[in-house]
Amino acid sequence: xxxxLWHGRFEGGPSEALQALxxxxxxxxxxxxxxxxxxxxxxGMLCDVGLLTDAERHGVVAALDTVEQEIENETFEFAVNDExxxxxxxxxxxxxxxxxxxxxxxxxxNDQVATDVRLWTxxxxxxxxxxxxxxxxxxxxxxxxxxxxxxxxxxxLQQAQPxxxxxxxxxxxxxxxxxxxxxxxxxxxxxxxxxxxxxLAGSSLPLDPEKTAEYLGIAGVFENSLDGVSDRDFxxxxxxxxxxxxxxxxxxxxxxxxxxxxxxxxxxxDDGFSTGSSMMPQKKNPDIAxxxxxxxxxLIGHLTGFLTTLKGLPLTxxxxxxxxxxxxxxxxxxxxxxxxxxxxxxxxxxxxTERMAEAASSPYAAATDLAEWLVANGMPFRQAHAxxxxxxxxxxxxxxxxxxxxxxxxxxxxxxAALLEPGVSVTRRTTRGGGSPAAVADQxxxxxxxxxx
Ligand code: ARG
Numbered sequence: 001x002x003x004x005l006w007h008g009r010f011e012g013g014p015s016e017a018l019q020a021l022x023x024x025x026x027x028x029x030x031x032x033x034x035x036x037x038x039x040x041x042x043x044g045m046l047c048d049v050g051l052l053t054d055a056e057r058h059g060v061v062a063a064l065d066t067v068e069q070e071i072e073n074e075t076f077e078f079a080v081n082d083e084x085x086x087x088x089x090x091x092x093x094x095x096x097x098x099x100x101x102x103x104x105x106x107x108x109x110n111d112q113v114a115t116d117v118r119l120w121t122x123x124x125x126x127x128x129x130x131x132x133x134x135x136x137x138x139x140x141x142x143x144x145x146x147x148x149x150x151x152x153x154x155x156x157l158q159q160a161q162p163x164x165x166x167x168x169x170x171x172x173x174x175x176x177x178x179x180x181x182x183x184x185x186x187x188x189x190x191x192x193x194x195x196x197x198x199x200l201a202g203s204s205l206p207l208d209p210e211k212t213a214e215y216l217g218i219a220g221v222f223e224n225s226l227d228g229v230s231d232r233d234f235x236x237x238x239x240x241x242x243x244x245x246x247x248x249x250x251x252x253x254x255x256x257x258x259x260x261x262x263x264x265x266x267x268x269x270d271d272g273f274s275t276g277s278s279m280m281p282q283k284k285n286p287d288i289a290x291x292x293x294x295x296x297x298x299l300i301g302h303l304t305g306f307l308t309t310l311k312g313l314p315l316t317x318x319x320x321x322x323x324x325x326x327x328x329x330x331x332x333x334x335x336x337x338x339x340x341x342x343x344x345x346x347x348x349x350x351x352x353t354e355r356m357a358e359a360a361s362s363p364y365a366a367a368t369d370l371a372e373w374l375v376a377n378g379m380p381f382r383q384a385h386a387x388x389x390x391x392x393x394x395x396x397x398x399x400x401x402x403x404x405x406x407x408x409x410x411x412x413x414x415x416x417a418a419l420l421e422p423g424v425s426v427t428r429r430t431t432r433g434g435g436s437p438a439a440v441a442d443q444x445x446x447x448x449x450x451x452x453x
């Protein structure tokens with residue numbers, strides 16, 4: 001008969017209700033590789049410090065290898081009392097190898113689970129980071145293919161100043177670069193081994209936590225056992241980095257939704273990345289973009305939910321902390337799917353650059369350039385703003401086209417009026433990081449360097 005890990009102290013077995021609430025196996029089994037890696041490192045260290053013989057170490061490691069194979073091949077039989085992945089692995093190892101009973105020497109599930117989750121998170125950060133880079137490369141490829149194409153730039157969702165399409169696409173690329181930085185920074189604090197902290201207070205046995213970390217390929221070791229077993233900052237930080245990434249993706253999604261509308265008509269979506277309507281035959285819907293927008297809510301929810309779980313917890317381990325895994329796993333799964341789908345959507349999109357240019361061709365969009373032209377010719381900016389503002393007001397009142405009014409003005413004249421021709425003003429903002437195709441050429445070099453660096 002299988003029994004609980006604490007059967008020695010108890011007369012009765014666990015109730016069904018307790019098991020159903022308490023068991024984390026349904027969701028933590030996906031950390032089996034990390035759990036097994038942790039155990040391999042731990043028994044290696046136990047052997048080094050003389051708590052396990054070489055033969056025992058080999059026996060336990062071989063059993064761990066078998067268990068890993070069994071779980072991978074789905075031939076592993078989980079038992080009713082396998083409360084979590086740690087219990088399941090240890091139970092099976094001990095069935096296969098009597099020295100398995102020594103595997104938990106100087107270890108608690110508290111330092112074990114903290115280390116497992118850290119290892120899992122480190123792998124997830126690496127995977128998500130690669131997917132972010134993939135989307136950045138797609139944005140870069142689109143930016144390069146966009147050439148001199150331009151569209152209206154917006155503030156308040158009102159047309160502001162024309163900008164190169166490449167400039168607009170790369171704006172999202174830079175936001176993703178900060179997401180990558182944040183994940184890399186969080187990774188430094190994730191990459192810490194807690195094995196050797198025991199349940200909370202370390203051990204009376206001659207453990208060597210640094211050795212365990214070295215065997216695990218983890219960069220750092222906990223400094224304080226109480227903090228080690230109760231620290232879930234790294235989960236919260238990762239959730240934050242993923243939530244902000246989700247917010248960025250939601251903004252990309254929102255723009256694609258707007259751009260795909262017949263009102264904007266700036267893009268045509270590929271059939272493979274759009275959906276139809278069950279009733280309206282003419283519809284082509286940007287569901288991926290809408291889900292990219294919608295998933296951000298779920299990611300923010302995971303962050304706020306988990307911070308609320310942690311808030312006010314006394315040191316050290318509390319079972320509340322078992323609630324770290326589901327939001328973390330779901331956030332990573334959600335971000336993975338969203339990044340992949342958005343990448344597919346963007347890499348197959350058709351940019352309707354003639355429509356964009358048409359939308360950006362209003363002479364009013366060049367009003368700031370007119371004022372700057374006056375400034376370049378010696379006029380204080382406030383005065384220039386008023387001069388151009390007056391022409392705009394007259395044009396809107398029907399006193400003539402903006403172009404004619406500008407051409408006829410003493411201070412402005414035909415040279416200034418030429419700035420109002422479609423496609424001219426966008427070329428003028430050549431400052432570093434500015435929106436002209438020429439300035440973007442430099443930006444592309446820096447963006448690529450960042451990606452390759
Ligand atoms: N399943 C538990 C978790 O995820 C493992 C740690 C259990 N520790 C304990 N003291 N009951 O947090």
